Amino acid sequence: MATTSEDTIALLHRVPVFSTLAAQDLVRVAEVAVPRQFEAGQVVFREGDESDTCYIVRSGHARAVREHSGGRSITLAHFGPGDIFGELAMFDSERRSATVETLEATEVIAILGGDMRRLLREHPDIAVKLVGALVRRLRETNERLARQSFQTVQSRVASVLVQLVAAARAEGAGDGDVLITSTQADLAQLAGSSRESASRFLAVLERAGIITQGRGKLIVHDPDALERYVY
Secondary structure, rough: OOHHHHHHHHHHHHHHOOOOOOOHHHHHHOEEEEEEEEEOOOOOEEEOOOOOEEEEEOOOOOEEEEEHHHHHHEEEEEEEOEEEHHHHHHHOOOOOEEEEEEEEEEEEEEEEEHHHHHOOOOOOOHHHHHHHHHHHHHHHHHHHHHHHHOHHHHHHHHHHHHHHHHHHHHOOOOOEEEEEEHHHHHHHHHOOOOHHHHHHHHHHHHHHEEEEEEEEEEEEOHHHHHHHHHO
């Protein structure tokens, strides 16, 4: 599907890093954005690769993983429409700190780091706004990590489910049952817990009728009930 300039500007406006930019600034960023498509299960970039492009998801989903010795991997984050990843490439060319792979056919817009840095040199006011947005994002991450350190496993897993439900609804899921396409291992890693601990809590939620588990997915029947486990 072709991406028009208006589509790209609307997508950029949804991204917190760009949302504070003025309309004319969004037009300038859109001018250096390039549409790209990836098949399901395709690696966008690997941990250790040179960092030269950032990506904004237009449709589909992807995840960031870190590889560990022995072949183990840990899921760090999931990305859906309106999410940005690889954004530090806008500012430097350090090597990638994680691997990003698609979970389904995914459309993105890509912004080359060199193009973005040239734009920032020509328009320093854009740079100031972007740095401010990144600082806010870093502060939110620090607050989330601090909050997680005081939460039980149950609270952390419930929090992850609440966030995934909110993301699904933002993409058009209704007020009823919400499908979450994540494995138990993914949920455990996103919650910073062991798979065994997360699995025990998910079983509790299933017995309570709050969720139904399937292979690589689960259905949340009562999203409001999850809030009772979050503190």
